Amino acid sequence: xxxxxxxxxxxxxxxxxxxxxTWRGKVLLIVNTASQCGFTPQxxxxxxxxxxxxxxxxxxxxxxxxxxxxxxPGDAAAIGQFCQINFGVTFPLFAKIxxxxxxxxxxxxxxxxxxxxxLGTEAIKWNFTKFLVNREGQVVERYAPATRPxxxxxxxxxxx
Numbered sequence: 001x002x003x004x005x006x007x008x009x010x011x012x013x014x015x016x017x018x019x020x021x022t023w024r025g026k027v028l029l030i031v032n033t034a035s036q037c038g039f040t041p042q043x044x045x046x047x048x049x050x051x052x053x054x055x056x057x058x059x060x061x062x063x064x065x066x067x068x069x070x071x072x073p074g075d076a077a078a079i080g081q082f083c084q085i086n087f088g089v090t091f092p093l094f095a096k097i098x099x100x101x102x103x104x105x106x107x108x109x110x111x112x113x114x115x116x117x118x119l120g121t122e123a124i125k126w127n128f129t130k131f132l133v134n135r136e137g138q139v140v141e142r143y144a145p146a147t148r149p150x151x152x153x154x155x156x157x158x159x160x
Contacts (some may be wrong), residue, residue, distance in 0.1 A: 001111070002129075004137040004138070005020050005028065005053050005107075005110070005111075005137040005139070006020050006021040006024055006137045007020075007021070007093060007110075008015070008020045008106060008110065008112065009096075010094045010097070010105065010107060010109040011025075011095040012042065012066070012092060012093070012094055012095065013076045013079060013092060013093045013094065013095055014076070014080075015076070016024045018044060018092075020061075020107070021138075022033045023059050023061075025057070025135050026057050026059045026135065026158055027053075027058050027059070027132070027133065027134060027135055027156060027159045027160055028056055028058075028059050028060075028061055028131075028132070028133040029046070029049070029058065029059070029061070029130060029131070029132055029133075029149070029152065030107075030130070030131040030145040030157065031046060031060065031061070031065065031128055031130045031131075031134065032062065032063050032064075032065040032097075032099050032108070032124060032127060032129055033062045033063065033064050033065070033072070033093075033127060033128060034064065034065060034066070034069075034071035034072040034077060034128070034130065035064070035066065035071065035072055035074060035078075035082045035083070036071040036072065036073070037068070037069070037071040037072075037126075037128065039070075039126075039127055039128040039132040039145050039146075040055075040127075041159035042149055043062075043083060043086070045148055045149035045150050046060050046062070046088050046089075046091065046149045046154075047060075047087055047088055047089050047090065047091065047094065048149075048150070049060065049149050049152070049153065049156070050091040050149065051090070053153075053156060053157070053160065055074065056088065056133065057160050058062055058156055059091065059092070060092075061092050061093035061094065061159040062083075062089070062090065062091060062092065062093045062094065063077050063093075063094045063097050063099070063105070063107075063127050064067045064093065064094070064095075064096045064097070064106075065096065065097055065098065065099050065124075066096060066127050067098055067099060067101075067124075067128065068101055068127050072096060072127075072156045074123035075096075076095055076096070079093065079096070080093060080102050081151060087146070088115065099112075099129075100124055108124070109156070111131045111142075112124065114131075114138075115139045115140075115141060115142035116142070117129075117142060117144075120154065125144075126145045127145060128145040128151070129143070129145055130143040130145075130147065130149070132152065132155065132156065132159070134159050135159065138157065140155075141155070
């Protein structure tokens with residue numbers, strides 16, 4: 001069983017595999033994203049938060065997922081283009097993954113176990129569920145999709 005976020009690897013949109021250890025010592029905001037969701041405008045807030053706090057050690061990591069209403073149907077190129085054109089996203093985006101079920105990415109299996117949702121459920125309920133990870137690689141908090149990224153500013157600043 002993994003004991004830290006740094007034990008995991010994931011594939012970026014460009015196909016490169018990267019270890020989350022790349023961001024050791026940073027505060028991470030990990031989000032499962034989708035391009036055709038009612039919460040998609042949160043990309044703009046995530047990018048704003050990232051640009052504002054990146055120099056102090058915040059990294060936003062976006063993990064596109066098509067498990068909720070098939071709201072992320074595109075391939076890696078389409079996802080990257082959509083995020084760049086519509087929201088100017090510069091934070092790392094990963095290849096599409098699953099966050100629930102037998103094919104769930106191991107990172108998400110770890111995140112869900114480390115910070116369960118409402119009534120102790122581990123399953124991700126929808127796009128834009130957020131996990132906040134401290135500089136030591138420990139999951140600090142899980143936030144519902146409706147929680148706006150800008151509402152996390154104070155909590156993130158306290159970890160920086």
